[in-house]
Amino acid sequence: MTISENRLSSPTAETIGKFVAIVGDKNALREPDEQAPYLTEWRDRYEGKTPLVLRPATVAEVSAILKLANETKTAIVPQGGNTGLVGGQIPNKEGTEIVLSLTRMNRIRSVDPQEFSITVDAGVTLAEIRKAADDVDRLFPLSLASEGSCQVGGNLATNAGGVHVLAYGSARQLSLGLEVVLANGDVWSGLRKLKKDNTGFDLKHLFIGSEGTLGIITGAVLQLYPKPAHSLTAFAGLPDLDAALDFFEHARSKLGPALTAFELLPRIGLDFVIRNMEGARDPLEAHYPWYVLIEHSGPEKEEDAIGIIESLLEISIGENIIKDAVIAQSQSQSLALWNLRDRMSEAQKPEGGSIKHDVSVPIALIPEFIARAAPVVESIIPGARPVPFGHFGDGNIHYNVSQPRDMSKDEFLANWEKLNEAIYALVTSLNGSISAEHGIGQMKQDLMARTKSPEELTLMRAIKASLDPNGILNPGKLL
Numbered sequence: 001m002t003i004s005e006n007r008l009s010s011p012t013a014e015t016i017g018k019f020v021a022i023v024g025d026k027n028a029l030r031e032p033d034e035q036a037p038y039l040t041e042w043r044d045r046y047e048g049k050t051p052l053v054l055r056p057a058t059v060a061e062v063s064a065i066l067k068l069a070n071e072t073k074t075a076i077v078p079q080g081g082n083t084g085l086v087g088g089q090i091p092n093k094e095g096t097e098i099v100l101s102l103t104r105m106n107r108i109r110s111v112d113p114q115e116f117s118i119t120v121d122a123g124v125t126l127a128e129i130r131k132a133a134d135d136v137d138r139l140f141p142l143s144l145a146s147e148g149s150c151q152v153g154g155n156l157a158t159n160a161g162g163v164h165v166l167a168y169g170s171a172r173q174l175s176l177g178l179e180v181v182l183a184n185g186d187v188w189s190g191l192r193k194l195k196k197d198n199t200g201f202d203l204k205h206l207f208i209g210s211e212g213t214l215g216i217i218t219g220a221v222l223q224l225y226p227k228p229a230h231s232l233t234a235f236a237g238l239p240d241l242d243a244a245l246d247f248f249e250h251a252r253s254k255l256g257p258a259l260t261a262f263e264l265l266p267r268i269g270l271d272f273v274i275r276n277m278e279g280a281r282d283p284l285e286a287h288y289p290w291y292v293l294i295e296h297s298g299p300e301k302e303e304d305a306i307g308i309i310e311s312l313l314e315i316s317i318g319e320n321i322i323k324d325a326v327i328a329q330s331q332s333q334s335l336a337l338w339n340l341r342d343r344m345s346e347a348q349k350p351e352g353g354s355i356k357h358d359v360s361v362p363i364a365l366i367p368e369f370i371a372r373a374a375p376v377v378e379s380i381i382p383g384a385r386p387v388p389f390g391h392f393g394d395g396n397i398h399y400n401v402s403q404p405r406d407m408s409k410d411e412f413l414a415n416w417e418k419l420n421e422a423i424y425a426l427v428t429s430l431n432g433s434i435s436a437e438h439g440i441g442q443m444k445q446d447l448m449a450r451t452k453s454p455e456e457l458t459l460m461r462a463i464k465a466s467l468d469p470n471g472i473l474n475p476g477k478l479l
């Protein structure tokens with residue numbers, strides 16, 4: 001079975017007219033300035049062209065669009081908040097693919113605090129969902145630095161991770177049911193609220209993480225959690241990277257499920273944030289090579305929780321695992337500490353080009369990975385500045401490399417593939433993953449054959465061919 005992109009055709013003027021009629025003139029964008037925000041992405045790495053950006057408002061409109069696309073063999077690129085980092089939401093450069101934006105499908109359908117669930121349209125932003133949960137004294141724990149813009153449909157399509165996977169899991173673990181429009185326009189309504197349902201294949205998992213290649217997610221039922229009575233943030237300076245592993249072991253054993261984040265920051269990353277981001281400042285007096293930000297949250301009163309976290313920090317200082325630490329004393333101090341972590345990507349922009357790797361390795365191998373990656377970088381681009389940071393507690397490191405100070409951005413970025421190749425080879429040799437949370441999109445598609453076994457790829461292609469035989473959904477991405 002093959003997925004035949006060559007069966008696709010560029011939409012004719014007549015077909016375009018039919019697409020426009022489905023959503024109405026106002027929501028079919030044809031002018032370059034109206035289309036521009038949908039055609040480039042956050043890192044300016046991918047730029048596409050399109051005859052049309054469609055902005056449907058209902059499931060029926062999405063269904064009609066896909067039915068027509070399937071009949072006319074027109075490629076459709078689903079797009080949420082356009083914060084994806086691997087180019088999955090951007091159409092091709094030839095201008096033959098239509099962008100379908102979910103932005104207008106932004107209704108919270110219902111919130112059920114008793115059942116700990118929320119049912120939403122796919123175009124609701126993550127920040128709005130978190131707020132709606134908070135308003136009824138509940139927590140939706142998925143949290144990303146992009147949450148003001150990214151949409152839950154995009155979160156599910158990419159199986160987004162973020163800072164709380166350690167405690168609550170990724171988007172996959174937080175979803176109870178989905179509503180999906182299939183390639184032929186049929187609507188699968190799987191908006192179930194059941195935690196237990198062993199009645200054969202759990203179809204929602206096919207669509208979660210499928211990056212818009214198997215169907216368009218239009219609605220979801222999500223799992224809510226009790227809102228923690230307290231949430232404490234602490235920031236610790238470490239003597240070396242091995243200490244991060246010891247500190248993680250201590251923190252996890254002592255805090256159990258109340259350890260809701262464990263994030264790693266290198267000194268160079270902190271320097272970038274302090275230098276380039278307004279208002280950021282060093283939280284500790286002395287400088288250390290590595291830092292860890294931890295979050296402790298749960299049902300206890302804050303006074304009790306402070307005792308627990310102080311004891312963890314004291315023991316760890318006593319054992320020379322951490323050198324110094326601070327506990328945020330207020331909401332604003334906590335935000336200031338989180339800001340150092342959240343702005344780490346953004347702070348790299350003023351430093352010039354940055355070559356990125358979103359990878360994971362078994363947690364125990366993180367120090368080895370980072371230690372072995374540094375000479376690899378130096379041998380390919382002498383003077384380049386590695387900035388490894390991220391979700392240590394999930395084994396997920398954003399191994400970003402900033403350009404040498406005295407090199408031009410273009411000269412540096414010309415090494416992108418070569419450096420990727422070397423870092424991914426190291427990650428693979430450590431039994432890690434070349435995409436921990438951002439997905440495959442267009443960026444890593446060529447690496448799939450190296451990452452998945454032939455059997456896995458055959459299965460994936462068979463599923464794609466069966467759900468989307470004409471290959472209209474997000475061609476050229478993922479597979």
Ligand SMILES: Cc1cc2nc3c(=O)[nH]c(=O)nc-3n(C[C@H](O)[C@H](O)[C@H](O)COP(=O)(O)OP(=O)(O)OC[C@H]3O[C@@H](n4cnc5c(N)ncnc54)[C@H](O)[C@@H]3O)c2cc1C
Pocket residue numbers: 042077078079080081082083084085087088089102122143144145146149150151152153154155156157158159160161162163211212213215216217218345437438441474477
């Ligand atoms: C500053 C910043 C921080 C980030 N931090 C994290 C992080 O910590 N963890 C993490 O996992 N990601 C992170 N990301 C990446 C990004 O925010 C996530 O991948 C997010 O889930 C994408 O959501 P979106 O709505 O923007 O999707 P888009 O970018 O619009 O689309 C992403 C993919 O999903 C598909 N898609 C979108 N909506 C639908 C739908 N309704 N149905 C079917 N397919 C769809 C698209 O075709 C595309 O393949 C970050 C990005 C930025 C810019």
